[in-house]
Amino acid sequence: MGSQKMSELLFVAKTFIFTLVFVLLMQYQLGGSTLENRFENWVQKSTVTSQFQKAAAGATLWCKNNFNWAEAKVKGLWRESISQRPSASEIHSEERASR
Numbered sequence: 001m002g003s004q005k006m007s008e009l010l011f012v013a014k015t016f017i018f019t020l021v022f023v024l025l026m027q028y029q030l031g032g033s034t035l036e037n038r039f040e041n042w043v044q045k046s047t048v049t050s051q052f053q054k055a056a057a058g059a060t061l062w063c064k065n066n067f068n069w070a071e072a073k074v075k076g077l078w079r080e081s082i083s084q085r086p087s088a089s090e091i092h093s094e095e096r097a098s099r
Contacts, residue, residue: 026036043049 026034026039028035030038
């Protein structure tokens with residue numbers, strides 16, 4: 001059990017060091033802008049990014065439409081079940097009649 005905790009701690013330390021080195025490398029300036037800025041611009045101009053944005057917009061619209069449909073169905077079923085129940089005055093009049 002102790003070696004497992006040690007390996008978990010070693011994993012965290014390695015990950016931390018890798019992240020630190022990566023972040024420092026991304027701050028390296030090349031031609032007046034950092035590697036981070038160059039990568040960010042490349043990602044924003046990429047055709048893959050626009051395809052992801054279109055897919056996400058379509059998925060969002062699909063979710064919205066299906067949520068609205070489900071909400072309408074639930075409200076309709078709820079209204080239907082309420083309309084089929086006897087009102088409080090009908091219940092009381094039935095109780096009085098049975099006495």
